[in-house]
Amino acid sequence: MQKIIAWIDDRFPLTKVWNEHLAQYYAPKNFNFWYYFGSLALLVLVNQIVTGIFLTMNYKPDAALAFGSVQYIMYDVSWGWLIRYMHSVGASMFFIIIYLHMFRGLIYGSHKQPRELIWIFGTLIFVALMAEAFMGYLLPWGNMSYWGAQVIISLFTAIPVIGNGLAQWVRGDYVVSDATLNRFFAFHVIALPLVLVALVFVHLVALHKVGSNNPDGVEIKKKKDEKGIPLDGIPFHPYYTVKDIVGVTVFLMVFAAVIFFAPTLGGKFLEHDNFIPANILSTPLDIVPLWYFTPFYSMLRASTTDFTHGMLAIFTMLVAMLAFFTQRGFRAKFLSVAIAGVLLLGMYTLEAKLWGVILMGSSIVLIFFLPWLDRSPVKSIRYRGPLFKGAVIIFVLSFILLGYLGTKSPAAVDLFWFKNVLWAQGFTLLYLAFFVLMPWYTMIDKTKPVPERVTLK
């Protein structure tokens, strides 16, 4: 064994990589529950790739055959149903994990200096993952697949001048068709997985360059012993490998429970309208994307003319005023007025549906800027003040409720007093305000002193 390793080490840095990234990679010893989700995301990524390979062995990317080939997998292929459920439930699990993983970053200030690039790579992963899920959802060629893709691609038509051409270019046809299915297949099975794997790789390279943050937001590298090992660090292997096995097992129990006992989760993970083949003549009663897109879908539908001329315009003016009075220097003051002016002009001249697309886009783009929007001197929520804590609670509630409203008809009343669309408009503004107002509330927030060393509860 030793000989083999020595032989390899002469030709490939096996021991070196092992030590640098596992056996002598020091991670803070105070990781909690929230730190399981990174390794779980890796696990689910592998699950999607492996089950995806097996699905591809029997799937046919052809508008005439796709639906039948998926049913062939469900009915005739040995263990085909298991593979398919692992893949479809896996997709939903991926989003649950990623949302929790991102939330962890947010509350412990993991996006802050020096981890901005980890955060940016992470957000790119999130965008790639959404594209991956969207394209994958077309492949079974069910009726909801079809109309979901139809609706989302038609969003491009809201863009002035080039919109129609762009939508056609994406589809490769005037409507979603065989051409669309084929290119989505190409993206889903090879292009985007490559991008995802590459992004995950650089995400982890960046992480290992600066080291993990932790629930206290204390930089463990600031306090080292005489050998240069962080006092609060423990080797990733074996400590966190054995700990992650526990996390993985608990996750697998949840995963298995869904796969074996409720694989469609009552239509949440696999929609009922997807059990009939795509039909251009029959539109589902309500076109609803899968749950992980519904918060963004809500924002899209919230944008009506009343909203852009009213609430959104007022919100923009208020933020501009805040910027105007708090910024020092002529240039900054001028800029805040100019930007608000351009936005307001747009709100009164461009179509509301275009603003829906812009708002949805902004809700994701803003995530990239989090490291610079957050002006708090401390990282972890444990040592932050009530303003940040309150903002996080409001943000999370808005996100969840937007998700809920995204599954409902905008004109109905499912919460109380007001129609869904009005609630969605309010929560959209709260979502945006969380980011846009962050520089102010994090700056004036009262913080507590951060301890020198990490704490163990």
Added chain:
Amino acid sequence: MNKIILSLLLGLLPIVSHAEQGLKLDHVRIDLSDQASLQRGARIFVNYCLSCHNAAYLRYNRMGHDLGISNQLVKQDLLFATNKIGDRMRAAMPAADAKKWFGVAPPDLTLEARYRGPDWIYTYMHSFYRDPKSFSGWNNTVFPHVAMPFVLYGWQGEQRAVFRNVKLVSHVMENGKAVTEVTEERVFSHFVLAKPGTMTPKQYDLAIRDLTNFMVYMGEPAKLERIRIGVYVLIFLAVFLVLAILLKKEYWKDVH
């Protein structure tokens, strides 16, 4: 096309369909472990439905195997449309002919229970009524203007539907504004059995329960196996979890 899709998306068209609103489905108890019921359902399905509808994702021998019917019996009693037991369950009538006769091709029913749900099928099969205005002479409260003739009318008999007028409240989006509309509509009240069939209502109900049960099986033949395996997987993982926790505790003893 794009304009329609986009307005659909942004809710400019009425979202709540009126017909769908007043309707309540009856609940049916599904029991996939009741093989006798599944066998009776299969017999009804093959004899009365497979003449028009496909159930093409399922094969005869798979069905026989799952339902505990020997290949011999499947061949004898259930194989009409083909003589190969490994074949998919296809309709006797070619889809093109059916389309010519009914105006719509009868859809494949393999996944019907997963698409509409068992309650829908169960209620649908109870809700055919005589309607001289319709092309086939039949109409259905669950599926208004359905093109399917009521093939089991000899069993159930002929129903007449009684309607009443009610006020309906619906929420629609108009020009980007949410508007509440109140309209008066004729909605279904109840059925009267005008001409009894060969079965009593109770017998008919049982037959439809068996049929629905079978259609649920058909929608996912692996369901029982799935649940059975799931139990073992969870037991295994639970044991593994205990070991994993003990291992973690052992390693972490010296971390303070």
